[in-house]
Amino acid sequence: MAYRYVSHETIRSELANALKHITFNPDPELPALLKSALANETSEISKDILKCMLKNIELAPKIEIPLCQDTGSLVVFAEIGNHCIINGPPLPEIINETLIKTSAELYLRPSILKDPLLQRENTGNNAPAVIHISIVEGDKLKLQIAQKGGGAENMSQLKMFTPSAKVDAIKNFVVETVTLAKGNACPPLIIGIGIGGNFETCALLAKKALFQTLTAKNPIEQYAILEQEILKSVNETGIGVQGLGGKTTALAVHILNAPCHIASLPVAVNLQCHSHRHIEIVI
Numbered sequence: 001m002a003y004r005y006v007s008h009e010t011i012r013s014e015l016a017n018a019l020k021h022i023t024f025n026p027d028p029e030l031p032a033l034l035k036s037a038l039a040n041e042t043s044e045i046s047k048d049i050l051k052c053m054l055k056n057i058e059l060a061p062k063i064e065i066p067l068c069q070d071t072g073s074l075v076v077f078a079e080i081g082n083h084c085i086i087n088g089p090p091l092p093e094i095i096n097e098t099l100i101k102t103s104a105e106l107y108l109r110p111s112i113l114k115d116p117l118l119q120r121e122n123t124g125n126n127a128p129a130v131i132h133i134s135i136v137e138g139d140k141l142k143l144q145i146a147q148k149g150g151g152a153e154n155m156s157q158l159k160m161f162t163p164s165a166k167v168d169a170i171k172n173f174v175v176e177t178v179t180l181a182k183g184n185a186c187p188p189l190i191i192g193i194g195i196g197g198n199f200e201t202c203a204l205l206a207k208k209a210l211f212q213t214l215t216a217k218n219p220i221e222q223y224a225i226l227e228q229e230i231l232k233s234v235n236e237t238g239i240g241v242q243g244l245g246g247k248t249t250a251l252a253v254h255i256l257n258a259p260c261h262i263a264s265l266p267v268a269v270n271l272q273c274h275s276h277r278h279i280e281i282v283i
């Protein structure tokens with residue numbers, strides 16, 4: 001395969017367009033899931049809020065006001081083909097410069113701090129992004145990006161189970177995580193679950209699970225069944241829309257699994273709020 005050159009100008013332009021798009025538009029499947037939740041909901045207050053969410057989705061792109069005031073941390077999963085050469089500065093520099101420029105152009109709220117504990121001083125420009133890079137076969141550059149809000153991220157959890165843990169223990173851990181979150185994660189939720197790998201890879205799997213289409217199912221039947229069982233149990237908690245009661249606590253559950261050590265069974269639960277903003281671009 002011949003080497004293919006991709007200019008940094010092309011990446012900047014495509015990324016800026018993608019960022020603008022997700023600032024005003026959620027996952028394309030989200031409105032249908034919210035409408036179906038509305039049809040199924042019995043709580044009057046949850047129904048009212050679901051209608052507000054649908055109206056918000058309709059208005060945001062028209063009047064170019066962000067879907068949520070929290071435009072989040074920019075999370076990027078980049079896959080660089082081994083025959084793709086980026087003509088320009090290193091990819092993280094391109095991503096961060098584009099993020100800074102686009103945040104200023106769209107008046108996005110600065111949400112990132114230089115130091116998490118001591119100074120907590122705002123960088124003022126939404127950089128740096130959280131970037132995960134992997135090298136794959138091919139001559140393309142794939143960028144999966146998301147604006148990940150702080151409220152839902154804060155309520156996410158990771159637990160290192162022992163190998164003797166049964167499926168029910170994992171299910172209970174997810175339901176407990178959602179129950180502890182109550183309205184703080186801004187339900188209805190999308191729940192990303194990573195099972196396997198080690199301490200850090202199960203967290204990455206949980207995050208990556210949120211980048212799938214909302215109707216995606218795990219290709220392994222038992223995991224696909226578990227996704228549906230967890231969704232049902234979470235919706236039976238009665239937490240409801242924004243924690244105000246009702247049948248709609250989550251819209252989708254996605255599990256990603258990976259091999260792990262014989263002594264381990266890591267599980268991470270990454271909660272995502274209804275402001276589910278992500279997109280994939282391939283250059």
Ligand code: SF4
Nearest residue numbers: 068149151152186273
């Ligand atoms: S958790 Fe989501 S919906 Fe709630 S404030 Fe943050 S981005 Fe907005």
